[in-house]
Amino acid sequence: MKEFIINGAPTKCYPLTAAQRLHYYTIKYCPFHQVLCIGTGLYFKHDLNFDVLKECIYEAYRRMDSMRLRFIHDPEEDAVYQYVVPFEEREIPLIDFSNDSEEHAHNTLRKWTAEPFERYNSPMNKIMMIKLPNGYNGTYLKVDHMTMDSSSIIAFSRDIIELYCARMYDFPMPKDMQSYLKAVEKDLEYENNSVARQKDTEFWKAEIECENEPMYTDFTGMGRLLTQRRESGNPDLRSAVITSTTLDASISVYHLEDDASAKLMKFCTENRVPMANLLLMGLRTVLSKFNNDEKDVSIKSCIARRGTLLEKRSGGTRIHFFPLRTIVEPECTFLEALQIIQQEQNKLFRHANYDPIELTMKRSMYRKFAPGASYESINFTYQPLTMKDSSPDTPDIEYKSFWYSNGVAASPLYLTVMHRPEDNGLNFNFEYKKDVVNEHEMEYLYYYLCRVLFRGIEDPNRTVGEILEMI
Amino acid sequence: MLETLKEIICNYVDVDADSITEDSRFIEDLGMNSYDFMCLIGELEGSMDIQVDEQEVVKLSTVGDAIKYIETLKK
Numbered sequence: 001m002k003e004f005i006i007n008g009a010p011t012k013c014y015p016l017t018a019a020q021r022l023h024y025y026t027i028k029y030c031p032f033h034q035v036l037c038i039g040t041g042l043y044f045k046h047d048l049n050f051d052v053l054k055e056c057i058y059e060a061y062r063r064m065d066s067m068r069l070r071f072i073h074d075p076e077e078d079a080v081y082q083y084v085v086p087f088e089e090r091e092i093p094l095i096d097f098s099n100d101s102e103e104h105a106h107n108t109l110r111k112w113t114a115e116p117f118e119r120y121n122s123p124m125n126k127i128m129m130i131k132l133p134n135g136y137n138g139t140y141l142k143v144d145h146m147t148m149d150s151s152s153i154i155a156f157s158r159d160i161i162e163l164y165c166a167r168m169y170d171f172p173m174p175k176d177m178q179s180y181l182k183a184v185e186k187d188l189e190y191e192n193n194s195v196a197r198q199k200d201t202e203f204w205k206a207e208i209e210c211e212n213e214p215m216y217t218d219f220t221g222m223g224r225l226l227t228q229r230r231e232s233g234n235p236d237l238r239s240a241v242i243t244s245t246t247l248d249a250s251i252s253v254y255h256l257e258d259d260a261s262a263k264l265m266k267f268c269t270e271n272r273v274p275m276a277n278l279l280l281m282g283l284r285t286v287l288s289k290f291n292n293d294e295k296d297v298s299i300k301s302c303i304a305r306r307g308t309l310l311e312k313r314s315g316g317t318r319i320h321f322f323p324l325r326t327i328v329e330p331e332c333t334f335l336e337a338l339q340i341i342q343q344e345q346n347k348l349f350r351h352a353n354y355d356p357i358e359l360t361m362k363r364s365m366y367r368k369f370a371p372g373a374s375y376e377s378i379n380f381t382y383q384p385l386t387m388k389d390s391s392p393d394t395p396d397i398e399y400k401s402f403w404y405s406n407g408v409a410a411s412p413l414y415l416t417v418m419h420r421p422e423d424n425g426l427n428f429n430f431e432y433k434k435d436v437v438n439e440h441e442m443e444y445l446y447y448y449l450c451r452v453l454f455r456g457i458e459d460p461n462r463t464v465g466e467i468l469e470m471i
Numbered sequence: 472m473l474e475t476l477k478e479i480i481c482n483y484v485d486v487d488a489d490s491i492t493e494d495s496r497f498i499e500d501l502g503m504n505s506y507d508f509m510c511l512i513g514e515l516e517g518s519m520d521i522q523v524d525e526q527e528v529v530k531l532s533t534v535g536d537a538i539k540y541i542e543t544l545k546k
Contacts, residue, residue, distance in 0.1 A: 175485070196517065272498070274505055307510030308482045342505070346525060349509035384504075 001188075002081055004072055006121070013072055013081035016146075017187040018355035019305070019318050023146040024080060025357060032116075032247055032408045036145040039113030039404030041106075041130065042157050043138035046397045049168065050129050050137075054092050056163040057127055057139070061088035064156055066180035066315030069147045073120050084181060094129040095140075102133050106402065109140050113404040117144050124148075136400070145317060150416075151304050152315035154385045175313070183314040190353050200354040203347075208363045214325050214375040215296040216240040217287040219413055219445055220437055224377075225291075232370070242412050243372030248434045249409030252442040256450065258425035265424075267457040276301075276382035277341045279417055281334070282453040283380060284326055284341070289448065289468055298325040300411075301345065302381035303352040320356045322348045323376055330465025334456040337464050379411050383418040398422070403429065412436045472538050479514055480534070483507045493535030521545065 003010050016024055027033050061067050065084045072081050097105035109130075117124050124144040131137050139160065143153060155177075162174035190197055215238050218224045229237045256264075268275050284297040291297075301324035306312045324344055328337045364373070386401075401421055414431040428449070430442045451471040455462065477488045484501050497503045503511070512528050515521065515537075521544040531537045 196513070303506070305506075307507045309485060310482075342529070343525075346505065346509050346529060349506050350513055350525070352506075 002074065004074070004081065004083070006072065006083065011083050013083045014181065014184050015188065016080055016082060017184055018191065018353075018357070019149075019187075019316075019320055020082070020146050022320070022356055023317065026410050027119075030247060030408075030410060033119075034114045034116040034406045035247065035408045035410055037113050037116060037142055037406040038145055038148070038150075038153065039109060039140065039142045039406065040153055040157070041109060041138065041140045041402040041404065042161075042399065043130065043132055043136035043401075044397050044399040045135050046137065046399075047135075048129075048137040048164075050094050052167050053129055053139070053160075053164055054094075056160050056167060057092050057129075058088065059163050060156060060159045063159060063177045064152075064180070064315045065177075066147060066152060067125060067156060069124055069180070069316075070122065071120050071124070071146070082184070088123075090123060092127055092129060094131070096131045098131045098133055100133060105130070105132050106404070109402075110404045110407075112140075113142055114407045138399070147317060148315065149304070149317045149319045150381075150383050150418075151306055151312075151385060152317070154383075155313065155315060177315065178310045178313040180314045180316045183310055183316060183318075186310070187353070191355070196353065200351040203351045204354055204359050204362070208359070208366050212296075213238045213367065214298050214323070215291075215294055216375045216377065217291040217294050217297050218377045219287060219290065220441060221290045222292060239367065239369055239373040239375055240377075241370050241372045242374050242377060244412070244433055244435050246433070246435045247408040247410065249405065249407060249431055250434055250439070251403075251405045252430045252432070252439050252446075254428045254430070254443070254446045255420070256426040256428065258420075258423040260450075260454075261419075261425040264426070264453060264457065267460075271335065271338075271460065273338050273342070274345075275384065275417075277338055277345060278453065278457075279382055280324065280341050280345075280380060281338050281456065282449045283378065283415070284328070285337075285452040285456075285464060285467060286445065286448045287378070288328070288464075289452075289471060293330070293465075293468055295329060296325070296327045298323045298375045300324070300376040300379040301348060302379065303348055305352055319381075320352055320354075321379060322352065322354075322356060322359065324348060325375075328464055330463060330468065332464050333461050334464065334467065335460040338460075377412055379414040381414070381416045383416060386419045386421045386424070405431065409433055472541065473534070475518075476515075476534055476537060479511065479518065482514075483511055491534060493533065493538065495534045496532055497534070497537075498532075515541065519545070 002013050004013050023036055027036055068085045068088055070083055074081055124147040126142045128140045130140050159174055165171040166173045216225050225240045228240050229235050268278055283299055287297045288294050300321045303320050305318040305320055326340050326344055409431050412433050416429040418427055420427055428446055455467045455470050477491045481488050484503055486501055495501055497508050512523055516523055531540055
């Protein structure tokens, strides 16, 4: 911790956490700083009282200190520190798109999402009240990923809704948020050579130095690895360079119907399988199929790291990505393979506080990677929270939510699966680099993913080999 | 042991400590997910100075199961 004079007052500033450094390094080496911008919209088919809504937004800012987070650059150390300002003074504008087309409104909001924030001594989020055509009204929220992740965006948005309902309809007040800085202190305490960190270091060292090297499996097939094997003159190469010249990205969203989504959820409940694991099983089987039935598949799995109530309610950015490696024999049944995934996920959960950048660097050095090489072609996140789930007291009003693309991406493919607020069905958001893959290929990937999932759940005693043949 | 465990569980899920019994199931009754549960296990290891077996802990379904398991480790 360090003290800086900010706006004339001595202010306690904290170093960045490992989760924040992950994003900080992205912008350090990426020329397009909007890569960290996340834009979301939440709209209700309802005549909102915008004066009350504005007061509720200010109240939500007061309750969640991570929304008042700022960064400061220390020129002495060339390091970034963070601090929280005591209150939020900015004007919250009302933007009226009600006389425009909905397409124009969303395109404008997408464009705003692609505008990066000032990095230092400046707010790292922006909220606007929005009037859309067709009677939808709500909020547009843009945040910087170094300060917020999807869990905290949802928590903040829910808080606004619940505060509004409390004010307008006498619903109960939402529960208090918790201190972001307290959560940061806990993270930094862990990083300061704690026993827990020492245990995690040992675990990850053993994982990195395991005898059998993992195998790169690409979501477009063997082409990338085979080309790099030829170019490097190493026919046994097992990793592949996944960086590319452009960062231009697009998002393709596929909607799995509510009844089909319900079938997946029913399977998960009956078999005590977390939905994230079922989806990972689908994804790893598709990668296997696309890579000559490869048994050894790795995916970058996103861990939200929100176990304690402090972590769940303090906002901020907490996600860490770790390689989830599974080796599944074709004789293994679908259910047995799910158990393997569960065991591997549990290992990640137990060691998820470890710095993912340190892991990547250590692995690259140990395996003598070419710059930008990896074993994983896909980053995967399952987001179980929705605006609707958390607000059981919200009046039954039709509403819709949007996640806006910032136009660039650091990884070749980032799949986020989340529930639709209106029917709890699953949306598959594929964010991909346009120079690597096109929309048609994404559709193909989604099609195979669904085929695996439904062949698996209709008979979980079917072997993985049988499923690979069937699809 | 039950009281200590109740206190730790309440750091993870928003439940009334008095409602937690040895029969409470971590997932179905207390609403924990597998990440919460693995973090809870990590915290128990630290606070009770024990080392769990990862294959064994996933079999623990209730608070009572956890108490019995911890007692075997402390012997």
